[in-house]
Amino acid sequence: MNEILEAIKKSAVAIKALIETGDTGKSDNENSTGDTQLKLDIQSDIIIEDLFAQVASVKAIVSEEQDEIKNVNADGEYLIAYDPLDGSSLVDVNLSVGSIFGIYKNDFTGDNLVAAVYVVFGPRVELVIATDEVKMYRLLNGDFHFMQKIVLNPKGNLKAPGSTQSCWPDHHKKMVDDIFNDGYRLRYSGGMVPDLHQILLKGGGLFSYPGTSDRPKGKLRQLFEVFPFAYVYEQAGGAAIDGHQRVLDIKTEHIHDTSPCFFGSNVEINRVLEVYKEHAK
Numbered sequence: 001m002n003e004i005l006e007a008i009k010k011s012a013v014a015i016k017a018l019i020e021t022g023d024t025g026k027s028d029n030e031n032s033t034g035d036t037q038l039k040l041d042i043q044s045d046i047i048i049e050d051l052f053a054q055v056a057s058v059k060a061i062v063s064e065e066q067d068e069i070k071n072v073n074a075d076g077e078y079l080i081a082y083d084p085l086d087g088s089s090l091v092d093v094n095l096s097v098g099s100i101f102g103i104y105k106n107d108f109t110g111d112n113l114v115a116a117v118y119v120v121f122g123p124r125v126e127l128v129i130a131t132d133e134v135k136m137y138r139l140l141n142g143d144f145h146f147m148q149k150i151v152l153n154p155k156g157n158l159k160a161p162g163s164t165q166s167c168w169p170d171h172h173k174k175m176v177d178d179i180f181n182d183g184y185r186l187r188y189s190g191g192m193v194p195d196l197h198q199i200l201l202k203g204g205g206l207f208s209y210p211g212t213s214d215r216p217k218g219k220l221r222q223l224f225e226v227f228p229f230a231y232v233y234e235q236a237g238g239a240a241i242d243g244h245q246r247v248l249d250i251k252t253e254h255i256h257d258t259s260p261c262f263f264g265s266n267v268e269i270n271r272v273l274e275v276y277k278e279h280a281k
């Protein structure tokens with residue numbers, strides 16, 4: 001596992017340089033989800049794939065930017081699903097973005113996830129590694145230094161309301177309105193990585209990207225967005241659900257499957273469960 005973490009650290013240093021000087025323009029390609037790929041997406045993906053190809057313990061990889069699973073080392077132990085540069089379209093307005101990694105054993109399923117890692121490219125570059133606990137590191141003078149453990153409070157006061165509000169189900173809209181009426185603060189940049197990182201570091205709250213009339217299965221991808229952050233939130237003492245169950249219990253049918261998702265402190269997640277259970281009656 002350490003070889004993988006070292007490769008991720010190297011990728012973060014290289015992608016930081018790419019963000020600072022790279023071309024933020026569009027490529028001529030689309031990814032499997034139909035998103036137009038930015039040149040930064042493709043170049044970040046190449047950086048990460050090339051580094052993982054040198055790690056003997058990596059058996060196969062799944063990237064948001066590639067259609068199929070790619071075999072790496074037949075004798076490898078780990079499977080890695082990653083989003084090389086989530087929120088890349090925010091780079092050209094100078095907002096924070098990130099890389100997300102899910103490290104699996106045996107199969108690309110939520111119950112086979114054994115670790116999760118993400119990198120936040122913001123005013124500072126920070127790396128978060130979730131195994132049996134969640135630890136945050138910061139890039140200082142070219143090296144990552146341990147800064148703190150991350151533990152979620154039982155209840156927070158931040159709310160990140162994702163997806164197209166005009167397409168929200170009525171019960172979801174009422175729930176979000178009620179949460180803001182209770183005094184929660186709106187924190188939403190459109191970048192999953194910094195938005196979830198902020199809730200983790202600022203005491204907790206709720207991030208939601210529900211199923212909507214335009215996207216009934218949500219937008220965020222299970223293997224390399226939803227599951228890794230679900231693992232981080234659970235290891236930090238919080239929870240991650242699809243409105244009804246742990247997202248890590250969801251059965252993946254295709255490597256680019258999406259899922260509605262809610263990440264947060266336990267009080268807020270229980271509130272979602274109650275609202276969605278009442279609606280299901």
Ligand code: P6P
Binds near residue numbers: 087163164190191
């Ligand atoms: P919306 C970025 O494109 C992303 O995949 C996530 O980082 C982010 O949470 C979400 O999409 C934002 O989507 O529909 O709110 O713009």
